[in-house]
Amino acid sequence: MNTMNINIKINGTPVTVPAGTSVLKAGKLANTKIPALCAHPDLKAWGACGICVVKVEGSPKMVRACTTEVVEGQNYITHDPDIVETRRTTLELIMSNHPNECLTCPRNGCCELQTLSAEFGIRDVPFASGVRRLPEDLSTPSVQLHPAKCIACGRCALVCQQMQDVWALEFLNRGDQTRIAPAGDVTLAESPCIKCGQCSAHCPVGAITEVDETRKAWAALRDKSKEVVVQIAPAVRVALGEEFGLEPGTLVTGKVYAALRRLGFSKVFDTNLSADLTIMEEASEFIHRFTTGGELPLITSCCPSWVDYLEKYHTDMISNFSTAKSPMMMMGAMVKTYYAEKAGKTAADIVSVAIMPCTAKKYEIQRSDDMRSSGAADVDLSLTTRELARMIKQAGIDFVNLPDEPADSPLGIYTGAATIFGATGGVMEAALRTAYYMVSGKNLTSVDLVAARGMDGVKIASVKIPAGGKEIEVRFAIAHGMANVKVVMEQVRAAKAAGKELPFHFIEVMACRGGCISGGGQPYGSTDEVRAKRTAGIYKDDKDSVIRLSHENPSVQALYKDFLGKPNSEKAHHLLHTHYVPRPLYVK
């Protein structure tokens, strides 16, 4: 890495920035905002929109701030009448091909094009409209494509290809007929799409959005014949506040419970409890495989996009996949069996709703028949954090000033180990805390497994667990951002093929960069800066927890005692485990 510093000027003001910095970023460091539409800190600059043009003093030419690296001694002019006029014309050109139907657009109020238009004071687009009425793609339960609104900035395709290595989205046709669509012009459902929704999270306009199911939720709440029960995922609590003006990472667990209750949900449960349950099942599964010579490495399966990706791209690893369901599905199964039993109801009497940071969860609830282990859909509706925020706004709830309230019994208590499921490495850390106990009979002296944390795309480390006088070493790998998983899988394959010792025993994968805290259904604007704050919120929640080990969760202990028996019991297997099938690509 080049750590050299470069001295430049932004509009005459000296500033020192690291070598390799783009003019766009240098402007930010110098407190100068250069407008841009296609550039995104997550992506390699691509230079498509043409909004961020700047001048280098001494040259009349304009260059793109996003793709131009700073050069020692240069003075960059980020604004002058000429530049503003050029940007305005480009913006007007983009708007002339955009439907400009802001009032009914899902991105109304949070659209980057709308914001730019407001900043430039565009009152009239001087060019004849060239909006293309392209058909929408409503084929997946997770995300929808509205190509008429697409400004072809390319972010979604780059995310899909570079960050996620999925290659579902591609540029089709050329010239002004260019459109971004599933490669091969199949539907999104037929494409390799893993429903991670990162395309929708990065889209600056309303061209790709989550499937909005808030009206279904309202309809359920209106139906007096049903009891509507809700669960919230770990990552929601450190991000939802952003929708109401709070800093990213602000922990709003108690306010979310309170808000859900005010929306009319009869019971507010926490997915964190079932995350603890997942750990009990998965750690047991790991120890069983590890000690009995079962198929290793064990690979985590909480992330539905990762499940879909593995079933499409890494089918040879299916036997390595943990059969444990995700915390959301485990909670759904418990709501419709354990809780229903306690409440004297049947599964059909209950509507089970989940609030998730994720668009793929909408797909997961209908992934296979295993998702109906209670006899009915274990989770009826999965809403994203963004959808919940909309419902709270629709209800006129003053979120920020809500009192903190507790979750409901019997599925509301969670440990610190569960809450870190929301960040990359969290599942591994939680599982190893409990595996350590299960193997050694003792708890770790320090439960913080720092090697599992952080934003490196692939993290590799090991823990030593005392077992009957000797020590066993558990080697693990953690990948997040789907494109990072390939290298880990290849290492495993290479070792297997060569008959060598496995490089890892345990692998955690999360499809989204940073884990669920920046899932495809989280509030818009995820960048590494935002991810760091949300992650800090997650680990603070863990640190502040009285109980930080899943096996010590009293509600989980009660659940096993009263209902499931013990981890990996037959009943647990029926309700809490699933299986996987290869899903070949591009077969009609």
Next chain:
Amino acid sequence: MALNNFCLVCGGTGCESSKADDIFKNLRTAVEAHGLTGQVQVVKTGCFGFCEKGPIVKILPDESFYVEVKPEDAEKIVAEHLVKGRPVKELLYKTADQVTAKTEEDIQFYQKQIRIVLRNCGIINPEDVQEYIARDGYLGLEKVLFEMTPQQVIDEVKKSGLRGRGGAGYPTWLKWTNTSKTPADQRYVICNADEGDPGAYMDRSTLEGDPHSVLEAMTIAGYAQGATKGFIYIRAEYPLAIHRLEVAMKQSREMGLMGKNILGSGFDFDIEIRLGAGAFVCGEETALIQSIEGKRGMPVPKPPFPSVSGLWGKPTSINNVETYANIPVIITKGGDWFASIGTATSKGTKVFALTGAINNSGLVEVPMGTTLREIVYDIGGGIKGGKAFKAVQSGGPSGGVLPAASLDTPIDYESLTKIGSMMGSGGLIVLCESDCIVDVVKFYLDFSVEESCGKCAPCRIGGRKLLNILDKITKGKGTLEDLATMEQIGFAMQRASLCMLGGTTPNPILSTIKFFREEYLEHIEQKKCRAGKCKDLVTYTVIADKCIGCTVCARKCPVNCISGERKAPHVIDQSKCIKCGACFDACKFGAILVS
């Protein structure tokens, strides 16, 4: 029996499509029939350049230059010229004043040309490496490999002052230096043969007529820059050029001129051909690299320049066909010799594809600094049909349209840029009074809009808006505001487009709004197209006084919209007229009025 005569037949794509292949076969048959086998060799060469008068057959050693030859002329050429020694007079070129020109030297078209790039075109059989070698081919490569260091090669190219012939005019030695100075385990040289400008065929002809010159040059370039692998990126629409390259590559490999340990020097170099699917934007170097890598051909931002991070991230230098074709001569004759030709900043020659309303269309190679007037009037022989000159479109769709006042501009990189055009790859299209400026500009815009890759907003959207406005104007629906709007869009495209395709798309519009504003105003204010090209602004009517009722126009009309009694004035039904102008062309009495 010794060879007495050579019979050279043009084998360029243009002449081939005018049955040059049949001429070739007929000549061979005739030679055999007259018992001249072994005495006369019939050779298919590359393009002679004088495409206006093709197909061309040239007889050696007396250099008789036959034009517009037909397959059936073969027998006569053999029987008269080769058997009896009497040139076929009616096939020889006649100058404007009807003087029969015997050889090329007598033809004005050739008199101001200097052939460096095209030195072997029309002379050698491009499919025979021996003929290339006989014309000093591979001498440069031998010299480079055994007498020069890579740096000396670059120094020689620097001395020559050669600049990129693909359009931008970047100094070739600097490009090579940048590539060779970037540390790498692998470097690449690429030949850009993705010639895409409408009307341009310089590179195609060079490859068809002299493929070895490009192979030799690429090998020299590889040696100079420390690259062992080269790629020729050529459009699939050039099957003949591709075939000749393949033949040439096979021969060079067999002779040890390509591949491992070339000529025993220890230097390895090989070339691969990659076919382009015909996207104009793939002529842009970063898009070209993407295409070779198997990706969608879209430009990527520079820097990093290909010389630092090019093909598969390795240092890569990309030169165009014409640039390469100069290299072997620069090595054999020296950089100083090359630098003695041309102007202070633009050295050597430039090949142009001269087309349009010109008497002598064809491929011309002139020293830099030659004026447009010399090309149009001396070489091109002036405007067809004695019509008035209107403009020259230079530089292809990215160039500008230059008025008569620019005719004395010397052709070099700086002068053309200064007057709002560019060297481009070398298309020169001459326009006359029957061409409508708005219509011509619309044609170029249409091309650029079709060929936009669609990546950046200014080009993708701006180009289409410009075309829509032009379309409005040609239909008589334009407003004065439209001119200002086109300038607004045009300036934004120039400044904010990602690559030069988008940045230069508005050039034809901006240069004509400047030089031919009155034609736009006529279309907008008077709803008039003076050239009669914009159909919506033209009405064809019969002048009753002049019409004798011969019915010719009615019979020629493809939509049967002209009616009238025999020997009585006819009438055109305006509701059905498609304004094709067939009646105007057919009428011998000047009775059709175009207004």
